Amino acid sequence: MRAVRPWAAGILLALLALLADGRAHAGPYAIRVMGATSLTALLSTEAAHYSRGHPGITVHVTGGGSVAGLYAVALGHVDLGAADLLPAWTRIPAADLETVRLGCLAVALVVHPGVGVDRVSAASARRLFAGRIASWQELGGADANVVVVIRAPGSGARAVIGRTLMAGEAYARSAVVQLSNGAVYRTVATTPGAIGFVEAGFVRPGVRPLGLDGRRYLGRDWPYQAPVGLYWRRGAAWPVTDFARYAARSPLRGRYGIRACPGGSGTGVVHGPENGAGSGVGSHGRRRVGGDAGRLGGLERI
Amino acid sequence: MAAAVLAAMLAALAAWSGFDALTLLSRFGWTPVLLGKTWAPESGRFGLLPYLWGSVVVGVLALLVASGLGLALALAVGRRLAAWARPAARGGLTAFTAVPSVILGWWGLNTVVPWIRSWTHGPGFSLLAAGLTVGAMITPTLAVLALGAIEGVPATWEDASDALGADPDQTLMHLTIPAASPGLARAVLLATGRALAETMAVQMVVGSQAVASLALDRPGSTLTTGILMNMAIWPPGSPGGDAVSLMALLLLLGAWWLSRQLRQWEGGRP
Amino acid sequence: MKTGALTWLIWVVAVAGAALLASVVLEVLTSGWPLLSWHFVTAGPRALNAGGGVGPLVFNTVYMVAGGLLLSVPLGLLAAIHRTEYGGGRWIEELATLLSALPSVVVGLALFTLLVAVAHWPFSRLAGMLALGAINLPWVAAAGIPVLRQVADARREASLALGASVWTTVWRVVVPEALPALVSALAVGGARLLGEAAALIYTAGANTPAQFTWSLWAPGATLAVHLWQVRTEGLMPDANQVAAATGLVLLGLMGAVLLVGGGLAHWLGRRAGIRG
Numbered sequence: 001m002r003a004v005r006p007w008a009a010g011i012l013l014a015l016l017a018l019l020a021d022g023r024a025h026a027g028p029y030a031i032r033v034m035g036a037t038s039l040t041a042l043l044s045t046e047a048a049h050y051s052r053g054h055p056g057i058t059v060h061v062t063g064g065g066s067v068a069g070l071y072a073v074a075l076g077h078v079d080l081g082a083a084d085l086l087p088a089w090t091r092i093p094a095a096d097l098e099t100v101r102l103g104c105l106a107v108a109l110v111v112h113p114g115v116g117v118d119r120v121s122a123a124s125a126r127r128l129f130a131g132r133i134a135s136w137q138e139l140g141g142a143d144a145n146v147v148v149v150i151r152a153p154g155s156g157a158r159a160v161i162g163r164t165l166m167a168g169e170a171y172a173r174s175a176v177v178q179l180s181n182g183a184v185y186r187t188v189a190t191t192p193g194a195i196g197f198v199e200a201g202f203v204r205p206g207v208r209p210l211g212l213d214g215r216r217y218l219g220r221d222w223p224y225q226a227p228v229g230l231y232w233r234r235g236a237a238w239p240v241t242d243f244a245r246y247a248a249r250s251p252l253r254g255r256y257g258i259r260a261c262p263g264g265s266g267t268g269v270v271h272g273p274e275n276g277a278g279s280g281v282g283s284h285g286r287r288r289v290g291g292d293a294g295r296l297g298g299l300e301r302i
Numbered sequence: 303m304a305a306a307v308l309a310a311m312l313a314a315l316a317a318w319s320g321f322d323a324l325t326l327l328s329r330f331g332w333t334p335v336l337l338g339k340t341w342a343p344e345s346g347r348f349g350l351l352p353y354l355w356g357s358v359v360v361g362v363l364a365l366l367v368a369s370g371l372g373l374a375l376a377l378a379v380g381r382r383l384a385a386w387a388r389p390a391a392r393g394g395l396t397a398f399t400a401v402p403s404v405i406l407g408w409w410g411l412n413t414v415v416p417w418i419r420s421w422t423h424g425p426g427f428s429l430l431a432a433g434l435t436v437g438a439m440i441t442p443t444l445a446v447l448a449l450g451a452i453e454g455v456p457a458t459w460e461d462a463s464d465a466l467g468a469d470p471d472q473t474l475m476h477l478t479i480p481a482a483s484p485g486l487a488r489a490v491l492l493a494t495g496r497a498l499a500e501t502m503a504v505q506m507v508v509g510s511q512a513v514a515s516l517a518l519d520r521p522g523s524t525l526t527t528g529i530l531m532n533m534a535i536w537p538p539g540s541p542g543g544d545a546v547s548l549m550a551l552l553l554l555l556g557a558w559w560l561s562r563q564l565r566q567w568e569g570g571r572p
Numbered sequence: 573m574k575t576g577a578l579t580w581l582i583w584v585v586a587v588a589g590a591a592l593l594a595s596v597v598l599e600v601l602t603s604g605w606p607l608l609s610w611h612f613v614t615a616g617p618r619a620l621n622a623g624g625g626v627g628p629l630v631f632n633t634v635y636m637v638a639g640g641l642l643l644s645v646p647l648g649l650l651a652a653i654h655r656t657e658y659g660g661g662r663w664i665e666e667l668a669t670l671l672s673a674l675p676s677v678v679v680g681l682a683l684f685t686l687l688v689a690v691a692h693w694p695f696s697r698l699a700g701m702l703a704l705g706a707i708n709l710p711w712v713a714a715a716g717i718p719v720l721r722q723v724a725d726a727r728r729e730a731s732l733a734l735g736a737s738v739w740t741t742v743w744r745v746v747v748p749e750a751l752p753a754l755v756s757a758l759a760v761g762g763a764r765l766l767g768e769a770a771a772l773i774y775t776a777g778a779n780t781p782a783q784f785t786w787s788l789w790a791p792g793a794t795l796a797v798h799l800w801q802v803r804t805e806g807l808m809p810d811a812n813q814v815a816a817a818t819g820l821v822l823l824g825l826m827g828a829v830l831l832v833g834g835g836l837a838h839w840l841g842r843r844a845g846i847r848g
Contacts, residue, residue, distance in 0.1 A: 060694050062777070064534040065535050067344070067536075068535045071535075072537055072689075075537060075540070077690075090344060091344065091345075091346065134423070145424070147424075148425075152510070152531055152532075152535065153343060153344050153535065173513050173515065174424055174509075174511070174520040175425075175521065176509040176510070176511065177510040177511050177521065178510070178804070179510075182804075182806070182807055183804050183805035185805070186804060186805055186806065191419075194425075204807060206809075370585060370589075371588065371592065372589070374582050374588075374589060377586070378582050378583055378587075382579060382582060382583065400760070400763050400764065400767070400826055400830070401823070402796055402819075402822060402826075403769070403770075404767065404769050404796045404800045405596070405822070408799065408815055409595075409596045409599055412603075412812070413595075438592055445589075469576060470576065470579065471577070471579055474578060474579075475578060498675070499673065499674070499675035501676065501770040502770050506800070506803065526677050526770075529675075529681055530677050530770060533774060534684075538685045538690065543685075546681065550682070553674065553678055554678065557671075557675075561666060561673055564669065565669070
């Protein structure tokens with residue numbers, strides 16, 4: 001036993017050193033970014049470009065979803081949160097967050113090719129997602145049962161559809177919940193009768209986008225737009241805000257489906273009922289965030 | 303000293319999840335959380351009933367499937383199969399116990415979900431699909447353990463039964479199975495534990511919807527998939543994160559109860 | 573001898589069960605076999621197009637399981653030895669059983685909270701190795717104890733009577749005799765780790781490094797995680813097949829580990845003159 005102790009102590013010390021060193025290994029200055037999975041590819045690419053142009057600064061990007069990213073930045077776990085929903089739509093204490101807007105991501109409604117319907121009215125779409133339509137035949141389509149596919153609660157796309165199309169009504173109880181845009185796409189593509197929503201960029205062969213009252217998801221008048229932004233805590237160090245603004249101007253945005261938000265109501269997002277009245281922190285945050293008169297680019301106070 | 307590491311692991315796990323759980327429970331109340339039907343963390347509702355219900359349903363379904371198939375396999379291989387074929391059959395079953403859960407999940411998505419969809423009017427993703435998939439998954443484990451129990455019944459006892467004029471089926475029914483029953487019970491318990499701990503195969507076929515419903519052909523969730531789906535969304539320190547810790551604590555308690563049962567039964571064996 | 577009704581029933585159900593299990597493997601086999609090739613096992617994955625491979629994933633899997641075993645086997649064996657040779661309390665055994673019954677996703681949650689959320693580690697191979705080690709440690713201890721017990725007490729007593737210390741007895745008498753069975757058990761544990769996914773998704777991540785590196789901090793997706801991801805959210809047209817082929821590679825690796833472990837155990841047993 002005696003021979004074992006120094007060796008075991010060595011392992012424990014090494015582990016402790018690693019734990020403490022968790023941040024240091026990353027380089028002289030590390031920016032941690034976390035959030036919406038629709039943004040990780042873009043942010044990773046821009047992270048590489050930025051690091052090359054600013055030696056000594058490394059940027060780490062992970063997914064986890066918009067809510068995860070916002071929570072993480074609000075609680076101080078990461079430096080930048082990437083989200084495709086607004087903090088005001090959640091209960092996250094966002095009083096001290098500042099943001100830069102990247103643009104808007106259209107949230108398309110997609111269906112399995114065999115449903116036999118390629119356009120719906122907004123009212124029908126809402127009934128579909130709420131589970132109130134049992135068969136596509138009711139809309140003049142094929143004899144197939146409607147299978148609703150949605151995202152988990154932390155998703156920006158889900159929040160956007162929930163506030164606008166659903167106007168706060170609950171999704172179908174028998175809806176299938178998936179973790180990501182990709183998973184929704186796969187499920188809709190392989191499940192006869194399926195309908196779901198994915199962000200632009202995930203409308204790929206195998207699913208068909210639905211037209212809505214004559215509008216298409218690529219058009220300027222598509223009503224379901226997710227506001228894409230990067231968020232940091234007030235007083236964050238210069239590299240953090242610099243990288244955020246750098247990414248916000250990225251010429252790659254178009255490739256990932258991020259475009260200028262349609263004019264009209266600022267962000268182009270039709271505001272539904274605000275959720276979460278409740279606590280003092282929540283309403284304090286909401287007061288500062290609310291009336292979201294979004295301007296593209298530039299610094300905004302949240 | 304090395305054992306102290308084990309103890310430290312458990313203590314840390316229990317302490318941290320216990321603390322988080324208590325924070326959540328004290329803030330939102332024991333009954334609304336443990337028995338609450340609504341899981342909507344974005345609106346401040348942390349009812350865990352959907353997850354508890356899902357775990358129980360999937361566990362029971364899996365157990366029904368695996369007990370039937372596994373017991374039959376064990377009896378067939380242990381007492382009816384020609385002796386020369388036994389080692390190969392035993393080896394085959396043992397090999398099957400190692401099949402990873404993601405592969406079972408792949409199969410579940412490929413076969414079970416479409417099959418369920420074809421005779422219900424639902425999506426196919428369901429607690430039922432999860433129960434069947436996990437049942438298939440734990441069948442080899444249960445079969446191998448049951449086989450061990452059955453082979454442990456002394457041949458002399460069965461010879462005696464034969465000598466008394468019983469035919470093979472009677473011997474099986476009235477001697478072998480009852481004699482093996484402590485081992486069989488242990489096999490069932492261990493298989494149940496494995497079923498309740500299963501995450502990946504369930505997540506792929508269950509639909510991950512946080513509802514507690516009697517419609518087993520509709521999507522649901524279990525404690526394990528609840529942790530997987532929620533852990534990255536609600537960070538530690540947020541009420542959602544506390545709820546996830548509570549799910550972990552409940553699973554820890556389940557594992558503790560299981561190992562206690564096993565220990566009690568071990569104690570009674572010669 | 574007339575075959576009774578019970579026997580018929582047993583056979584029918586057993587054959588149904590065997591057919592079910594066989595069909596699981598057969599489906600994966602038929603779907604993935606066409607994709608298996610040297611290219612598949614060595615090339616990198618493709619996100620959008622057909623023709624990707626699992627090379628980096630094989631490397632990650634082997635690397636991380638090796639690391640996990642390295643972290644857990646010595647400690648686990650020591651704990652088992654403490655229990656059987658040094659009169660450690662029964663709580664060791666109970667604790668090991670309890671922890672090994674814990675769902676792996678709980679281990680993943682604990683390490684995610686500790687390493688990623690609090691200590692700000694990136695999703696990395698090292699985090700995955702720690703997760704695998706944490707899963708395996710109780711299992712090694714729980715599996716090692718009965719194996720060590722099998723060694724006849726007479727041999728221990730003989731060694732001690734000759735004046736050897738407990739430490740010497742353990743390492744020169746008990747362990748060598750238990751070695752074949754230990755090696756088999758460890759191989760089973762290793763095979764189990766190869767198939768692990770739940771604990772790795774949020775510790776080691778779901779992607780692989782852009783370029784080959786030995787770094788412990790690089791993202792560490794494994795074959796099992798890749799299978800899950802491709803099957804549930806893969807965007808390439810042949811996603812189901814890619815996932816199935818990944819599964820076949822994984823099964824191949826597991827089979828190799830079990831064969832090597834079993835073979836080694838057998839050889840060790842024969843070398844020591846004991847039944848293998």
